[in-house]
Structure formats: C-alpha cells, structure tokens
Amino acid sequence: MTEISTIVLLDPLRPHVFPLEALSLLSGPILIDDDVPVSVREALPKSTPGAGVIVMMAGDDAAVSAQAEAGVHVIRAAPVQGDRVVEAASIMDRLWSRGGWEATQTHESLSVYLVEETYEVLDAIRSGDEIDLREELGDLLLQVLFHSRIAQAHNVFELDDVAAALIEKLIHRSPHLTSSGVVDIAEQERAWDELKAAEKARASAMDGIATSQPPILLAAKVRARAEKAGLSDAIDEEELERLVAQCKQADAALAGALHLLIGAIRAREADPSL
Incomplete structure (x- = not known):
C-alpha cells in the first residue's frame, strides 16, 4: 500500500474551490475521500486506491x-476573511429549519434581545475587556443573522441583501476608497455627510431620528440636528434643560437603587441566611 505523501484539504464552505498549489497534482493518481461531495468527485480525475495524494474535506484538524508532523505535505485553501460569518449564517439556517424555538420568533419578539445585547456590548467596551467584547459582538451578530433569517422566511430579504446594502452605502459614501495617499479625516466626514444627505433627501431635519432611544439621548440628537439645520432657536433651551435634568436625576436614582438591589441579591446568594 502506497504511503500518503500529500493531503489536499477542501474547505467545507466552498468544496468546489481547489487549492492552486494542488492543481499540478491532478495529472497524477489521487485518492478521493468518501466525504468529498459527489459533485466535486465528478469534477476531479477518477479516484485511484492506494494513491499517495489524498483529497479530503477539512475538519479533523488533530x-x-x-x-x-509525520512529514506528510498538507495543502489547504487559504482562508477567506468572513468565512466564519458564512458558517454562522449556515448554522442559523439549520436551527431555523429544525422548526424549534427559533422558527417561532418575530422581529418584535427579538427586539428586547437586540436592545439588551447592544447594552452588553457597551458594558464590555467600558470594562476594557477585549475578550468579553468579542463574545458580546458575537451575540449582537446573532441578532443580525436572526432578523435576516426571519425576513428570508417571509421572502422580504436575506443576509446577503443586508450585506449588499451595507457595501453599497460604504462605497457610495467613501470616495476616498479609490484615492491614494493619506486620508483627510475632516474631508472624509464632510463627504460622508453630504452624500448621506443626498441619499436620504429628507423633508425635515427631524426625519430618521431613532425615537426608540432613551429620552436623554434623543434630546441630544434633536439638539444636534436642529443646530445643524440652523433651527436651534426653535428649542426652548431652558425648558429642555429642566426636563433633561429631571430625567438624569430620575435615572441616577433608579440606577443607584438597582445597584443596591443587585448587591443585596449577590449577598443573599452567597449567604442564604441573610
């Protein structure tokens, strides 16, 4: 029996893409593993038992x-950035197809998780814990995958459409992508704002403001939009400041009470006799 001299690993995400380095090996005998998809097997030369070159699917890394380590030459396709996002989307699709809890969700039922995961990302940023941030960004990505899958089930749009819309926006609003040299940040921001304004063609400076955000953030956004539009005089600053101060005071009081409650619950968990 011929010893294996070379292993050609095919990427499960794109098994039809043969590594460039391995193309020359197709002129000689190859052994094709049973795990290789039939459509790929049919495109390759006939499998030869005992061949020193084996084509197989990546997976068993150990x-x-x-x-x-034993001296076998391993050839694999170079990974493509974003491959794991594709894999995550595939897993989301499999979960959805099983008809379990995932398939019962709606945009509305998931909205609470979307908000919660966003705040958990903010907590991770404030903590400075990069590992925690990585995990929380993954949870936020799950929300994007989930909402996209729901829309796909209703034949509205799918994940690729979401990515395509983002790509179009980034390219259109970032003319410096095609330029060379150092980017002028002030010019970059100006171009972004101008192109965004041209895209949106809003009838009012107040159009497009996310009214679901907390009141204090909403107040800051309204102020900024009004100032940019030259309409700051429409705001009763004194009254707005009074309301914002009340809101901040109420938020601080509630946050303080909740922190005490969290501490009390932790203490009770540690010592049930309390």
Missing part, C-alpha cells in the same frame, strides 16, 4: 496535524 488527525491532519498528526500527519503533518
């Missing part, structure tokens, strides 16, 4: 690493 076994492949052991072979590499």
Whole structure:
C-alpha cells in the first residue's frame, strides 16, 4: 500500500474551490475521500486506491496535524476573511429549519434581545475587556443573522441583501476608497455627510431620528440636528434643560437603587441566611 505523501484539504464552505498549489497534482493518481461531495468527485480525475495524494474535506484538524508532523505535505485553501460569518449564517439556517424555538420568533419578539445585547456590548467596551467584547459582538451578530433569517422566511430579504446594502452605502459614501495617499479625516466626514444627505433627501431635519432611544439621548440628537439645520432657536433651551435634568436625576436614582438591589441579591446568594 502506497504511503500518503500529500493531503489536499477542501474547505467545507466552498468544496468546489481547489487549492492552486494542488492543481499540478491532478495529472497524477489521487485518492478521493468518501466525504468529498459527489459533485466535486465528478469534477476531479477518477479516484485511484492506494494513491499517495489524498483529497479530503477539512475538519479533523488533530488527525491532519498528526500527519503533518509525520512529514506528510498538507495543502489547504487559504482562508477567506468572513468565512466564519458564512458558517454562522449556515448554522442559523439549520436551527431555523429544525422548526424549534427559533422558527417561532418575530422581529418584535427579538427586539428586547437586540436592545439588551447592544447594552452588553457597551458594558464590555467600558470594562476594557477585549475578550468579553468579542463574545458580546458575537451575540449582537446573532441578532443580525436572526432578523435576516426571519425576513428570508417571509421572502422580504436575506443576509446577503443586508450585506449588499451595507457595501453599497460604504462605497457610495467613501470616495476616498479609490484615492491614494493619506486620508483627510475632516474631508472624509464632510463627504460622508453630504452624500448621506443626498441619499436620504429628507423633508425635515427631524426625519430618521431613532425615537426608540432613551429620552436623554434623543434630546441630544434633536439638539444636534436642529443646530445643524440652523433651527436651534426653535428649542426652548431652558425648558429642555429642566426636563433633561429631571430625567438624569430620575435615572441616577433608579440606577443607584438597582445597584443596591443587585448587591443585596449577590449577598443573599452567597449567604442564604441573610
């Protein structure tokens, strides 16, 4: 039996893409593993039992690493940035297709999780814990995958449409992508704002403000939009300041009470006799 001299690993996400380095091997005998999809097997030369070159699907990293340590040449396609996002989308699709809890959700039922995950990302940023931030961004990505899958089920849009819309926006609002040299940040911001204004063509400076955000943030946004539109005089600053101060005071009082409550619950968990 011929010893394996080379392993060609195919990416499960794109098994039809053959690594460039391995193309020359197709002129000789190859052994094709049973896990390789039929459509790929049919496109390759006929499998030869006992061949020193084996084509197989990537997956068992431990076994492949052991072979590499034993001197076997391993060829694999270079990873593409974003591959794991594709894999995550595939898993989301599989979960949805099982008809369990995931398939019962709606945009509305998930909205509370979307808000909660966003605040958890903010907490991770404030803590300075990059590992925690990575995890929380993953949870936020799950929300994007989830909402996209719901829309796909209703034949409205899917994840690729979301990405395509973002790509179009980034390219259109970032003319410096095609320029060379150092980017002038002030010019970049000006171009972004001008192109955004041209895209939106809003009838009012108040159009497009997210009214679901907390009142204090909403007040800051309204002020900024009014100032940019030259309409600051429409705001009763004294009254707005009074209301914002009341809101901040109420928020601080509630936050303080909740922090005490959290501490009390932690203490009770540690010592049930309290």
